[in-house]
Amino acid sequence: MHKQEVTIYDVAREAKVSMATVSRVINGNSNVRKETRERVEAVINRLHYQPNAVAQGLASKKTTTVGLIVPELTNLYFAELSKGIDDIALLYKYNIIISSIENRLMKEDEVIQSLLNKQVDGVIYMSNRLPDKVANAFKQTNTPVVLAGTKDNRDEFASVTIDYQKADTEALNLMYNDGKKNLAIVVGDPDTVVNKDNRIPAYRKFLADHDIAEEHIYTKINNYSDGYNLYSQLEKDGVDGVIVTRDVTAVGILNSVMDAGKNIPKDLEIITASATQIASVVRPALTTIKQPLYDMGAVAMRMLTKLMNNEEVDGIHVQLPYELLKKQSTLNQ
Amino acid sequence: MHKQEVTIYDVAREAKVSMATVSRVINGNSNVRKETRERVEAVINRLHYQPNAVAQGLASKKTTTVGLIVPELTNLYFAELSKGIDDIALLYKYNIIISSIENRLMKEDEVIQSLLNKQVDGVIYMSNRLPDKVANAFKQTNTPVVLAGTKDNRDEFASVTIDYQKADTEALNLMYNDGKKNLAIVVGDPDTVVNKDNRIPAYRKFLADHDIAEEHIYTKINNYSDGYNLYSQLEKDGVDGVIVTRDVTAVGILNSVMDAGKNIPKDLEIITASATQIASVVRPALTTIKQPLYDMGAVAMRMLTKLMNNEEVDGIHVQLPYELLKKQSTLNQ
DNA sequence: TCCGCAATTGCAAGCGCTTACTGCTTTTTT
DNA sequence: AAAAAAGCAGTAAGCGCTTGCAATTGCGGA
Structure with a gap:
C-alpha cells in the first residue's frame, strides 16, 4: 500500500x-x-x-467494526443467524470481521485476542462455549458482547435465544401424544450450556413428569454420518421418537431409517431442534422446532449497537418465540 | 472505548x-x-x-485484513469456499472482513468502498459480477483481488475456478450416453460471465456437435421453489435430462418430480453443477459436478497472500480439477 | 455604532505504532 | 592493532484523522 x-x-x-x-x-x-x-x-x-477508516479509528477510538465468532462457517444455522446480523450491521454501517473457531478449539483465545487487537467495537458470539480467558479479555477491554443462539452461565453477557427448555418439552410432548413412549435426545457436545443446562434437563424432567424410567441420551453426535451410524443403536434401544439438535444429524438418521426399509414416522419420529433449509428439502420433511434465526441475529446486532453506544437496553436476555412446525417426520393428527 | x-x-x-x-x-x-x-x-x-492493530495499520500501512465479497451468506457454495479461505487466512494471520451483497445490488459500490476505506490489504471476490466502478476502485487503490469460484471478462483479475465448459460438456455427455436426447440447462442470472460465456456456450456447442436443434435454456431460476415450480415446464417441454447450476434448485426440481409421481432418473436425469452438502443428503442423491470448493478457497487465499506481498505468482488464472460424481439422479451403468 | 453572545472555524495536541536515520558498540578483516 | 563492517539501540518524524479549546466572525439589541 x-x-x-x-x-x-x-x-x-x-x-x-x-x-x-x-x-x-x-x-x-x-x-x-x-x-x-x-x-x-x-x-x-x-x-x-x-x-481512511484506520486513521479515523485511531483518532476516534471507534472502528465501526464488530467481530463475529462462529463455530463453523459451513453450518447453515449460523449462516442464517449471520444474515440477520449482517443486515442490521449494514444498516448501522458496521463492518463485520468474522472468525470461525471450527475444531481448533485451542486457538480460540488467540483468534479472539486478534479480534480485540483490531479494536472491534463489539462482538457477537455464537460459539457455544465461552472460556474464562475469553470472558476476561472482553471485560478487560470493555468490549460489549452479545450471544446469539447460544447461552452462557455468566448472566453478565447479553443473549438472544429461544426458550430451549420449553421448546424441547413441547416437542417431546408432541411425540408422546403420538404414542411414542421410548423417547430419546441426540446432542453434539453435552457440555455446552444449551445442552447441559437446558435441553438435557428438559428431557429428564419430561421423563420424570411422565414416570418414564429409562433415559436415552446420545451425545457427541455431530454430523451427518454420526447420525447415519447412530440409527442401528437407536433401533437396538427400541427408541421410537427422537429429538435431534442439528438438522443435518437428523437427516443422517432419517436416511439411515429409510435405507433400513423402516418407516418414518411410524417406526421412528424425528424432530430437529435447529432447522435450516436442509430440514425442509429432504423427504420426508422434518418436523422442526423452528427458531427465528434471522430475527435472532438481527435482534442481537441491534442490541449490540445499543451497547456500543451506551444506550439503554431493557433486558439483556431476550427470548424470541419459536414455532413447532409439524411436517412428515411426525404423525399427522 | x-x-x-x-x-x-x-x-x-x-x-x-x-x-x-x-x-x-x-x-x-x-x-x-x-x-x-x-x-x-x-x-x-x-x-x-x-x-493496537489499528495504530499498527496506520503506521505501517498494512492492516493484515482482507475483504471477502460474497453474494449470499446462506449459500453453502460460498460457505465452503469461505472455509478454505478462512483456514489459509488464519495460517497467514489475516483477519477477514466479510461483506455480503445479497440482493441489494445497487449497494455494491458502497459496500466495497467501505471495505477499501478500511484499508484491507486484499480482496477475495466471489460475487459473479464485477462492475466497472468496483474494478476501478480496486485498481485505483492498488488493492489485489482474487476471484474465487467465479470469473470476469477482464483478464487482469486473478481467479481460481474449474473448467466450467469442460465440466458441463462432460455432464451433458453423461446424460446423452444414458439415452437422454432432450437436454436442458437451468441457470440463475444468465448474464454472469460464468453462465453467459461458459456454461451456456458449452451447452450450445454440445447441441451443435450432436445435431440437436431444439435448445432448452431456463434462466432466472434461483432457488428451491423456482426449481420446484419449473418442473411442470420441463415436463411440458419434454426435457429428459437437465443440468442445474445450483444444487438447491436441483433439489426443488427433484422433489417436484417425485411429488408428480415420476421417476428419477428414468423420467428425468438431473446433474447439479455446484454441489454442497445438500446434494448428497437428499434422496435420490444428486449426480454432481464436484468442485473442490475448499481447495479453491484455499488456493485463492494463498494466491492473494502472494499478491499482497508482491511475490511471484505463476499464472493468475488457476483451474482446479473437478470430479463428475455419479449418484442416483443419473442411471447407473 | 458598539457590545455580548452564539455560531463558526482554526490550532495543535494527540491516538499508538513503524521506520528511516544516526550513532555507538562490538566484531571481523588484514 | 587499526580500520572497516556489522550489530544494536535510540531519535524523531510521521501515518491520516479527531477533538478540546481558543480565536474569530456575525448578528441582534441597546
Whole structure:
C-alpha cells in the first residue's frame, strides 16, 4: 500500500478551510455553516476523497467494526443467524470481521485476542462455549458482547435465544401424544450450556413428569454420518421418537431409517431442534422446532449497537418465540 | 472505548528501552540482542501488552485484513469456499472482513468502498459480477483481488475456478450416453460471465456437435421453489435430462418430480453443477459436478497472500480439477 | 455604532505504532 | 592493532484523522 493519494489535508487546502472543518463535514457535525459545508463537499466529490477508516479509528477510538465468532462457517444455522446480523450491521454501517473457531478449539483465545487487537467495537458470539480467558479479555477491554443462539452461565453477557427448555418439552410432548413412549435426545457436545443446562434437563424432567424410567441420551453426535451410524443403536434401544439438535444429524438418521426399509414416522419420529433449509428439502420433511434465526441475529446486532453506544437496553436476555412446525417426520393428527 | 490501558510506551519504559526496540521485538525484527529481546518479552507478558492493530495499520500501512465479497451468506457454495479461505487466512494471520451483497445490488459500490476505506490489504471476490466502478476502485487503490469460484471478462483479475465448459460438456455427455436426447440447462442470472460465456456456450456447442436443434435454456431460476415450480415446464417441454447450476434448485426440481409421481432418473436425469452438502443428503442423491470448493478457497487465499506481498505468482488464472460424481439422479451403468 | 453572545472555524495536541536515520558498540578483516 | 563492517539501540518524524479549546466572525439589541 503506497501513501494515500488524497487525504483530508488535500481537501482542506483545496476548500480553503482547516482539516478540522473537513472532519466536521465528513462526520455530519452540525457546527458548519451551510456554504462552507457545500464548498467542502464539492471538493470531496471533485477529488474523490475517501476517509481512511484506520486513521479515523485511531483518532476516534471507534472502528465501526464488530467481530463475529462462529463455530463453523459451513453450518447453515449460523449462516442464517449471520444474515440477520449482517443486515442490521449494514444498516448501522458496521463492518463485520468474522472468525470461525471450527475444531481448533485451542486457538480460540488467540483468534479472539486478534479480534480485540483490531479494536472491534463489539462482538457477537455464537460459539457455544465461552472460556474464562475469553470472558476476561472482553471485560478487560470493555468490549460489549452479545450471544446469539447460544447461552452462557455468566448472566453478565447479553443473549438472544429461544426458550430451549420449553421448546424441547413441547416437542417431546408432541411425540408422546403420538404414542411414542421410548423417547430419546441426540446432542453434539453435552457440555455446552444449551445442552447441559437446558435441553438435557428438559428431557429428564419430561421423563420424570411422565414416570418414564429409562433415559436415552446420545451425545457427541455431530454430523451427518454420526447420525447415519447412530440409527442401528437407536433401533437396538427400541427408541421410537427422537429429538435431534442439528438438522443435518437428523437427516443422517432419517436416511439411515429409510435405507433400513423402516418407516418414518411410524417406526421412528424425528424432530430437529435447529432447522435450516436442509430440514425442509429432504423427504420426508422434518418436523422442526423452528427458531427465528434471522430475527435472532438481527435482534442481537441491534442490541449490540445499543451497547456500543451506551444506550439503554431493557433486558439483556431476550427470548424470541419459536414455532413447532409439524411436517412428515411426525404423525399427522 | 476508553484510552488504551497499556501501550508500547509503557513497555518501553518498564523494559528501559525505546519504543523502537519494543516495536522490533513485536515484529520479530532480528536487529535486537537476545538479552534485550527477552527482557522486553518479559515485560510484555507481565503487563499483558497487546499491540493496537489499528495504530499498527496506520503506521505501517498494512492492516493484515482482507475483504471477502460474497453474494449470499446462506449459500453453502460460498460457505465452503469461505472455509478454505478462512483456514489459509488464519495460517497467514489475516483477519477477514466479510461483506455480503445479497440482493441489494445497487449497494455494491458502497459496500466495497467501505471495505477499501478500511484499508484491507486484499480482496477475495466471489460475487459473479464485477462492475466497472468496483474494478476501478480496486485498481485505483492498488488493492489485489482474487476471484474465487467465479470469473470476469477482464483478464487482469486473478481467479481460481474449474473448467466450467469442460465440466458441463462432460455432464451433458453423461446424460446423452444414458439415452437422454432432450437436454436442458437451468441457470440463475444468465448474464454472469460464468453462465453467459461458459456454461451456456458449452451447452450450445454440445447441441451443435450432436445435431440437436431444439435448445432448452431456463434462466432466472434461483432457488428451491423456482426449481420446484419449473418442473411442470420441463415436463411440458419434454426435457429428459437437465443440468442445474445450483444444487438447491436441483433439489426443488427433484422433489417436484417425485411429488408428480415420476421417476428419477428414468423420467428425468438431473446433474447439479455446484454441489454442497445438500446434494448428497437428499434422496435420490444428486449426480454432481464436484468442485473442490475448499481447495479453491484455499488456493485463492494463498494466491492473494502472494499478491499482497508482491511475490511471484505463476499464472493468475488457476483451474482446479473437478470430479463428475455419479449418484442416483443419473442411471447407473 | 458598539457590545455580548452564539455560531463558526482554526490550532495543535494527540491516538499508538513503524521506520528511516544516526550513532555507538562490538566484531571481523588484514 | 587499526580500520572497516556489522550489530544494536535510540531519535524523531510521521501515518491520516479527531477533538478540546481558543480565536474569530456575525448578528441582534441597546
